[in-house]
Amino acid sequence: MVLSAAVEALTGAMASGSSFFNFGVLACMGIGLASTLSLASRALMSIYRNYLRGEIDFKKFGTWAVVTGATDGIGKAYCNELAKRGLKLFMISRTESKLKDCCKEISEKYGVETEYMAVDYSSVSKETWTKLRETLKAYDIALLVNNVGTSYEHYEYLHFVDDKTIDDLIEINVRATTEMTRAVLPGMVERKRGLVVSLGSGVGSVLPASPLLAAYAGTKAYIEQLTKCLDVEYRKQGIRFQDQAPLFVATKMTKIRRAQLTIPSPNTWVAGAIKQIGYEPLTTGYSVHNIMWGILSSIPASSLQNFALKSAGKMRERALQKKQKQAGKKD
Numbered sequence: 001m002v003l004s005a006a007v008e009a010l011t012g013a014m015a016s017g018s019s020f021f022n023f024g025v026l027a028c029m030g031i032g033l034a035s036t037l038s039l040a041s042r043a044l045m046s047i048y049r050n051y052l053r054g055e056i057d058f059k060k061f062g063t064w065a066v067v068t069g070a071t072d073g074i075g076k077a078y079c080n081e082l083a084k085r086g087l088k089l090f091m092i093s094r095t096e097s098k099l100k101d102c103c104k105e106i107s108e109k110y111g112v113e114t115e116y117m118a119v120d121y122s123s124v125s126k127e128t129w130t131k132l133r134e135t136l137k138a139y140d141i142a143l144l145v146n147n148v149g150t151s152y153e154h155y156e157y158l159h160f161v162d163d164k165t166i167d168d169l170i171e172i173n174v175r176a177t178t179e180m181t182r183a184v185l186p187g188m189v190e191r192k193r194g195l196v197v198s199l200g201s202g203v204g205s206v207l208p209a210s211p212l213l214a215a216y217a218g219t220k221a222y223i224e225q226l227t228k229c230l231d232v233e234y235r236k237q238g239i240r241f242q243d244q245a246p247l248f249v250a251t252k253m254t255k256i257r258r259a260q261l262t263i264p265s266p267n268t269w270v271a272g273a274i275k276q277i278g279y280e281p282l283t284t285g286y287s288v289h290n291i292m293w294g295i296l297s298s299i300p301a302s303s304l305q306n307f308a309l310k311s312a313g314k315m316r317e318r319a320l321q322k323k324q325k326q327a328g329k330k331d
């Protein structure tokens, strides 16, 4: 329909000597057609990647999976899905009691071996990094999931973001992702096989800009580049890297409790994301987010940025009012 209308308009325009008006109509139809085709191809690709293309056989890559930030949200959902596939789990997170409970729960549920190490990635000493590297040497690691991450407490202008948040963003999102990858690489290179998945974010890889989340988005854009470069660097050595960059997922970090189609639960998101491992170096991990990515990229960046700034500004105001109220209650 759209195609035949375009052809009709084109021939009509040529016959009548193609006025400026006709060119305008043609240009609009061309843009409309291109966007429709691009969206349709994204939707078809999503169906293929999520439902038709086979999942990688993780066991061909080794016997253990290492997951950081393993006791909650996306990390915990990953532990469950990987254990379901028979991988042994090495879980790393901050709170030892939660790690113990998660290990027990997962090994009882799936009958797989589990181990853990409590690490606070916001302040890892050189000695702890060395200990981590030495410990991980002993394991036949198929997959590292660099999941641990932190964000702002709420949307904020950079000059109001406190020092601790900036330090944590760099230590947890940037340093931990880089050092954990460096820790598993020697073994993977020796075995000539391995997979590394890192949690980026749609705010760093899908949106043209994420105002009032600048430093968080920056750390996630770092993860995208790190991943893409390493995927080229090590592919010939049998190691694949992937940045999984979701839009919103209903977890503690986002403070969104109720999941919906566009904001899936961690379990729903991971069920899709795990099937993408070993393929493209960048994915949103979830078919609905892929379609949203398609729609977002067909909107002019300037309109999207203005909209993003306005809505982030409103959410910032709401968060500041809530904070003020809470402070008032304490006084």
Ligand SMILES: NC(=O)c1ccc[n+]([C@@H]2O[C@H](COP(=O)([O-])OP(=O)(O)OC[C@H]3O[C@@H](n4cnc5c(N)ncnc54)[C@H](OP(=O)(O)O)[C@@H]3O)[C@@H](O)[C@H]2O)c1
Residues within 6 Å of the ligand: 068, 069, 070, 071, 072, 073, 074, 075, 092, 093, 094, 095, 098, 119, 120, 121, 122, 147, 148, 149, 150, 151, 172, 199, 200, 201, 202, 245, 246, 247, 248, 249, 250, 251, 252, 253, 254, 266
């Ligand atoms: N949720 C989203 O919408 C979304 C969107 C895009 C990207 N992501 C990315 O996905 C990843 C996981 O996010 P999530 O929403 O699942 O987070 P979450 O529900 O808040 O879970 C965070 C996990 O990380 C651990 N953790 C936090 N700080 C730590 C630290 N300093 N040292 C060690 N472990 C620490 C927590 O352990 P404790 O329980 O011990 O605190 C918990 O296991 C992050 O990298 C995030 O940036 C999330």
